[in-house]
């Protein structure tokens with residue numbers, strides 16, 4: 125028997141997000157004067173939009189045209205930097221058949237397209253001037269007690285999953301932001317506060333359905349059988365490269381009580397604290413999962429004396445055991461915030477959620493094998509002190525996400541997620557608001573580029589494809605390392621005409 129969970133609509137907007145939507149539209153008004161927000165070249169308008177609209181209507185789906193109700197909301201990406209890239213039409217797909225029809229149509233009409241689930245791609249790769257194929261309406265979640273597997277529609281997001289799983293004692297490893305879509309998350313890997321204990325989201329994937337470039341629906345793609353290459357690529361090969369996935373089947377794991385923590389130290393002993401926290405994480409990957417960072421107290425000029433260390437995370441044991449583990453950093457200085465509380469897994473998840481980053485931003489990511497030494501952390505602080513300023517407090521200037529432990533139990537070429545020998549993702553970000561002038565934004569982006577470049581000597585030459593940037597040098601090798609050749613083979617097999625195409629899509633052949 126198949127039990128169907130109720131899946132919450134993914135479009136609920138928080139008050140903050142409503143405010144941000146105003147900010148985003150204002151940001152869009154800055155248009156291509158904001159560096160990076162360039163309009164794309166698009167072929168002439170297609171003739172067959174009416175036929176597509178009619179066919180989608182018959183299938184219970186909807187084609188939204190510019191000016192129609194809902195168009196701007198449906199077109200709006202999480203990163204408002206790309207909000208001026210407006211599609212010709214948005215296909216809100218409710219079924220596999222609707223997706224097949226859209227892919228057929230784009231081929232017949234020679235139209236560019238992009239696939240969207242949660243719309244959170246940092247670099248705007250789910251925006252297009254052609255057809256936006258949105259799978260959000262396909263958000264059903266069903267659990268099969270016979271197999272113990274859960275099938276999640278490709279349009280569901282982290283909040284839908286939390287709502288569906290909350291009463292079950294089960295979970296699939298997932299990310300922090302409620303509105304991040306399952307499609308982008310799993311296809312790029314999927315980091316969360318269970319990663320070091322239970323693996324990445326993609327490690328729990330057992331099967332997927334997908335519509336390939338020839339308009340064919342491939343059902344039940346698994347690790348064996350004809351479509352094994354597509355299954356391999358679906359675990360870390362990045363979204364939008366080979367097919368439109370319409371559902372994902374996962375093997376959930378059991379969850380119970382955990383201890384969550386949010387500890388912020390006064391702005392001193394930053395290097396020692398960051399070293400302590402990394403060491404604790406490296407020694408106890410199955411017990412603790414951390415996101416540790418240095419963050420300034422206010423917007424404007426950043427000084428070392430105002431940079432605080434914060435660690436946030438989940439501990440798989442009782443609070444006293446955690447306090448014992450954190451004894452050394454807790455002794456270094458009395459924290460200004462020390463929230464350490466036992467709760468069930470899903471309350472913990474509610475505590476740990478974030479919708480940050482949102483608005484207007486760019487980021488860089490790299491991977492750390494082992495730990496960042498004191499010289500690297502001092503260098504990070506030097507760069508934070510060089511922040512050129514702007515209207516927003518920079519909360520994400522240097523973050524370490526724990527990404528070792530269970531993640532390392534899978535080999536780098538066993539799935540398309542290559543970074544199996546690493547222990548942390550290092551992320552750095554610049555974010556701005558419509559108040560900031562294009563000159564300010566240009567200075568911030570230059571700071572990000574130089575900071576990232578300077579930190580490269582301390583990290584591996586790898587980047588997380590789910591934390592992408594259009595300005596990342598050598599992006600193909602950074603995202604996929606030793607898997608580039610195999611990914612190109614998968615591309616040639618499933619998308620020989622390269623119709624799944626965007627500025628950082630997998631090419632047909634590796635560059636020489």
Ligand SMILES: Cc1cc2nc3c(=O)[nH]c(=O)nc-3n(C[C@H](O)[C@H](O)[C@H](O)COP(=O)(O)OP(=O)(O)OC[C@H]3O[C@@H](n4cnc5c(N)ncnc54)[C@H](O)[C@@H]3O)c2cc1C
Nearest residue numbers: 241242243244245250299300301305307308315363364369
């Ligand atoms: C606020 C915030 C918090 C985040 N937190 C985390 C986190 O905790 N852990 C983590 O790992 N990542 C996190 N991320 C990054 C996130 O995982 C990626 O941005 C992810 O790719 C977003 O997926 P999406 O479906 O929301 O985005 P989209 O922009 O819709 O999709 C991402 C990519 O996948 C493609 N795609 C979308 N749907 C499909 C489909 N059905 N078939 C094929 N391709 C598809 C798109 O074309 C695009 O290239 C966060 C991002 C934000 C903005």
